[in-house]
Amino acid sequence: MAKKSAIRIALDLETTGLHAEQDAILEVAAIKFQGSEVLDTFETFISPGRSIPYRVQRLTGIKPELLVGAPPFDAISRQLHTFLGDYPIVGHSIPFDVGFLRRWGLAHSNPMVDTFELATVLLPSLSSYNLGQVAHSLGIQVPSDRHRAMVDTVLAMQVFLSLYERLQTVDLALLQDLARLDAPRSWPLLHFFRHELRLRQEHDGTSNLSRGILGDRFAAQLGMDPRVLSFAIARKDDAPPPVPTALPVATTAHIQKAEVPAEASFGTSVAHEAVYEAFEQRKPLVVEVTIGDNDYTPVLLSTLRWLNESEGESATPRRLVIACSNQQGARRLVSKTLPMLQSRLESQLSVAYLAERGGYLCTHRWFGAALRRTSGELTAEQARGLAKLGLWAQQTLTGERGELTLLPQESAAWERISSGVERLPSADPRAGSIYQRCTYRRKGLCFVSLAEERVKNARIVVTTHAGLFDDLSSSHSLLSGIEQRVILDSDLLDEENARWSGAEFRQEHLLNLLNTIGAELPTGRYQGLLALAAPSLRGNGPGGISSTPTVAKAELDQRMLSWFQTLRQARAAVEQLFKSFQALIEDAAHQGNGKGEGAGRSAGSRGHERLDQPLRLTSQSCQVGAWNEVEQAWKQAAHRLQSVIDLARQAEKIILAPQKNAHKEKGSGEDSSLASELAAAAHQLLEQKRLAEQALSLEESESVYWLRMPPTPVSHAGHQRPGQGPQTLSEPAPPILHTQLVQTSALLRRLLLREQRGTIFAGTALSVDGSFAFTQGRLGLESEQGLTLSIERPHHEQTLLYLMDDVPEPNVPQYQRHLDETIMQMASALEGQTVVLFTSHAALRSSYTAIKPMLEARGILVLGQGIDGSPRNLWQIYREQEHVVLLGTGSFWDAGDDVTISPTCLIVSRLPMPVLHDPPIAARAELISDQLHNLTVPMAALRVRRALNKIAWHNDKRNAVIMFDKRVVSKEYGAMVLQSLPRCSQRRGGASRAAESVLDWLTDTGSWE
Ligand code: SF4
Structure with a gap:
């Protein structure tokens, strides 16, 4: 019925x-x-x-x-x-x-x-x-x-x-998992899933599904969870339908016959010669491609031609790695750009994608401890993330995280089940790494090893910058043997490298790791990996893992009780350490040492100020009053953390040791998974401890360290509605200890240029004032070492660059008022259609408040990033509605994939010079003479060029760019910025003539330089 x-x-x-x-x-x-x-x-x-x-x-x-x-x-x-x-x-x-x-x-x-x-x-x-x-x-x-x-x-x-x-x-077993998620009772989906499960069971006449005798037998024989048989990866020979966005991998079947736009040929003949020379002579080539949007067709087309020419010539066919700055770019390359270009060349080179470390679903972890409670009840977002992963895990054939959209709050769910620790050696060397002993891998059910196979067989491997760094720094590198590389978005390469090599030491993360290993609850029961593994860890226990997420004291022996005590002491020591960090920041602010090196600044008095400035740790930091407190707290914390690392390793060894009963040799793999989780937690604790040790030694090193209060978290109710501001402010969190390399060039050289390879560094903004020296230095290239080339489309028929010459310079009184007046004039003249780029949220908010009433009275909608939504929300409204002005800052400059239409007028409110009290920039600036010409202006010039390429030249529409920062005409370094841009029509004039000039330009009246 x-x-x-x-x-x-x-x-x-x-x-x-x-x-x-x-x-x-x-x-x-x-x-x-x-x-x-x-x-x-x-x-x-x-x-x-x-x-x-x-x-x-x-x-x-x-x-x-x-x-x-x-x-x-x-x-x-x-x-x-x-x-x-x-x-x-x-x-x-x-x-x-x-x-x-x-x-x-x-x-x-x-x-x-x-x-x-x-x-x-x-x-x-x-x-x-x-x-x-x-x-x-x-x-x-x-x-x-x-x-x-x-x-x-x-x-x-x-x-x-x-x-x-x-x-x-959705199959019943999965629905049951969803209904049993350890989520808060207030999470609406939990009730919904439970209700659906009841209905399904009533309808099908089934009661609770347990693994059952057959399942247990399967688990005992194979060491795997039988639910893996419902995964598409286990049924791939039955040709299950892939998830819609799965990347085509190591195959040529997907190549579409598509027309390549005629303009895609622009610059290809120039690129051809340089690309061939770089590959044939194994030289680095730095090539700037500024032809609008993020279009690298000239380089990619030449590269594919070169690869195709070797067909049949040699027993070892030529292979290529292409790295993009982010996952979206890499996925677009695999699914769209490369098939389109291959179609044009009638080539059929196989393509595979390699994700970053931690970028794949680990089947072993999924069926191990992922869904079990290890460190307290899940939040609603984590539960939602796990529910999402549960459905996706059954369908995916690649297990790549890139197939998923994980909202920021859901990422913690991914961390519970991601790959990335499989190569860690076990505490007991006889047990080998997790990778070596994993049954899922041996049965062909490991997404990492399947991806490795595809990569080994592909002619072209696409990855991200971070994926390339991960691979080249690994002892199991798959890409180091490939002789040709094209690194797209190379203007972001050193930033990506700094991010990749940087790290954070956070109280929340440390406590989470400790709680995951084990914690005593206020109820007197115990939870965490040690509690789950209690039956195996007890001296006289029967082995196996606990069937409940928490265990009673009676189920623990003396040694385990002492471990839980060590964990409690470690938590207290960590909390004390972060309190001492807070005291250090407050003291430094109080002493007013923030003006110079080695200290932070505050905006008010101790205890009440917003201590939001970074406090750099240098040899001077020990002169701040609270330093002794930090030293003492660290001594305790380091000792306690090491004790936890030791006990986790000991527990891992016991779990992996050959057992007195048969359970562990043939078990479901869950106990082996607990051992892996303990190894991973111990490894992360060790990494964290090393980071703090280095930072708090205050010795000079290649890295810079600093403390900073995190931004006050904002809680969103579910998600933000477009066009509506969020936001409830929550309690401030403790400070975070950050680290980053000062100069990434040495690491880049080590990773990318150690051996002679044909490496092409392609970017949209690489030259400053006609020279590549600045970029070459950042990439670790000697200027005489390689070739350089710039391919740029002239924009003198498309874009008017209007240079303001009568407005106050930034930081001068009245600057903001003049800027607001200019925005209002332009927006009124164009009835919206204007985008303004700011260099700070404070300036953006100030203009937003000033211009909004007047423009809204004229029917023009003003939307501010962070006030009315994310850049994506704002660009979406810009596309859908008429008469809109967008105000953006930060990531808005880089625009990502959000821009779908170029604005009629783009106003650059101020040159985006890097902030010199930002510790990584400050540390870097100290190594450079003439910081203005050798660091800040070149960085600003490249950022403006990149923003114009992405925002103003997304399409061919005629438009205007207003450089509101007068310094481009009043300062000698302004010429450096202007000469770093592709050719545009230019007019220099006063603020009062700007709107008229832009209208003349758009209607093609008047004469232009
Ligand atoms: S080999 Fe490693 S990544 Fe693959 S399933 Fe096993 S534990 Fe997970």
């Missing part, structure tokens, strides 16, 4: 803002439905009793005139209450809407089903989870006026029904 669908309510509200406590409801729409049948609807405008912010009017289309005669909320409250009953309420980010209703005393006991959460779990690879995108990916038509309440309610209902249908295809 078919099961009868439950009655549910789909709901959406439009509101004046994000905060239920202070904002008002403007519109309510709800649909009562059962299956796909609509039973009833409810829809009304609400009089908010206050004005409607312009941004909300623009995004919802609800203008004050629409609300004339609308009832206040309390007039419809009873009717809505009756409509809702106690049915589950469905909607996109529904806790937000229900939060408003609860303020009015409604919907207190209705269960919630959040389609945002459900979509992140069931559609793990979407690039964005806004309602429109989710609906689109499910094949649901998205209406154009979809921000109104009823339209969104219908869409949410359709999305729910489609997702619900998908959920029915």
Whole structure:
């Protein structure tokens, strides 16, 4: 008998803002439905009793005139209450809407089903989870006026029904895992999964699924969990459908016949000769390709030609590594760019992708301790992350993290199951590494070893900068033997290298590691890896692992009790250490030592100031009053941490030792997984201890160390709605100890240039004032060592560069006021269509506040990064709406993949010179004479060039770039910046003529240089 669908309510509200406590409801729409049948609807405008912010009017289309005669909320409250009953309420980010209703005393006991959460779990690879995108990916038509309440309610209902249908295809064992996740009871999806499990069991007439006798026999014989048989990787010979975004790997079957745009040939003939020379003579080539967007076609086309020419000539075919700065770029290269270029050349070179260390799902960990409680209840986000991973793990054929969209709060879930520790030697050398003894690998169910096989067989291997560094620094390198390399985005290579070689020492991370190993709970029970492994670790125990996540004291012997005591002492020592760091920062601020080297600064008095400036650790730091406190605390912490490392290794050895009973030799692999987890935790603790040891020795080294208070965390309710500011401030966390290499060039040289290879460093901004010397120095190249080439498209017919010559310089009074006036003039003249780049959030906020009222009165929407959404949200609104001005800073300059349309006017408010009190920059600057010309101006010039290439020249639309920073014309170094840009038409003039000049340019009137 078919099961009868439950009655549910789909709901959406439009509101004046994000905060239920202070904002008002403007519109309510709800649909009562059962299956796909609509039973009833409810829809009304609400009089908010206050004005409607312009941004909300623009995004919802609800203008004050629409609300004339609308009832206040309390007039419809009873009717809505009756409509809702106690049915589950469905909607996109529904806790937000229900939060408003609860303020009015409604919907207190209705269960919630959040389609945002459900979509992140069931559609793990979407690039964005806004309602429109989710609906689109499910094949649901998205209406154009979809921000109104009823339209969104219908869409949410359709999305729910489609997702619900998908959920029915999830197998019972996985549904049971989802329903049993160790998540907070308040997590709505937990109730939903439990409810679904009950229904499924009632319908199928099944009760709880346990592994069963057959499963246990399988586990005992093979040392694997039988649930692995439901993974696509175990059924790949049955040709299961791959997840939609899986990368094509080591195959040529995917090559599409696609037209390459005619302009893709630009610069190819120039690149051809240089690429051939670099490869034939095994020389480095630095090639700058500034032809708009992140287009490297000239280099890639020449490279593919060179590879193809060797076909059939030699027994060992030529191979190539291509590295991009990030995963998205690498995936685009594999799935789009290379197939398109290969199609053009009629070539069929096999391509494989190699992820970074930790970039694959580890099957062994997944079936080991991943879903078990080791360090306390999961947060809702971690639970959501694990639920998402559970579904994806069954479908993926590559196990690459890049297939997934993991929201920041979900990343902790990935860390529980990722590869990356498999090569660690065991505490007992006879046991070999995890990789060597792993049954999943031996049975062909390890994503890492499958990826390694694909890489060994591919002619072209694509990876990221970090993936390349990981591989080349490993003793099991797969790429070091490949003689040709193309490193794309080389302008970001040293930044990526600094990030890759940098590290953090955080209290939260350390405590988490200690808790994962083991902790005594306030209830007197014990949890963590030691507790799970208690049956194996007891001197006289039967072996195996505990069936419960926590164990009683009676289940531990004296040695284990002493281990838990050591862990408790280590936690206390770590907390004391971080308190001493805080005292050091406060003391340094108090002593006012922040103006010079070796100290931080504060904005107020001790105990009350925002201690947000970094405190660099140098030989001078020991003169700060609280240094003795730090020394004492570190002595204790180092000793305690070492004791924990030793006990974890001892426990690992005991678990791996040949057993007195047969269980461990033939077991399910769970106990071996616990040993691996202990090895991984001990390894991480050791790395952390070494970092702090080096930092607190205050000795000179290749690295710079500094303490900094973390930014105050912001808690988001589920996710942020586009165009609406988030944000609740939480308690400040303790300081973080950071480290980074001062000069990455030596490491880059060691990794990339140790052997003679044909290496091409390609980037969009590599030359300063016509010279590559600055970039060569950063890459560790001698200037006479290699070849250089610049391929740039002239933009004198597309772009007017307007140079302000009568405005105050930055840091001079009135600068900000003049900037705001210029933005308002340009935005008014162009009716929006303007993007402004700032160099700080403070400046952005100041302009935002100043220009918004006047521009909104003229029908122009002003959106600020971090105020109204992320860069991606903002660019999306810019694309969808007319009359918009965007204000961005930080990552906005680099734009990523977010820009889909170039603005008509781009204003560069100020040259993006690096901040000299930032410790890595300060340490680097100390090694350089004439910092201005040899560091800060070149860095600013390259950043402007990169931003223009990405934002202004994303497409061929005629546009204008306003350089508002007068220093480009008033200072001698300004010429260095201007001469570092591709050719544009130029006009120099006053602020009052800027709008007129830009309009003339856009309408092609007037004469231009
Ligand atoms: S070999 Fe390593 S990465 Fe692969 S499944 Fe086993 S433990 Fe995981």
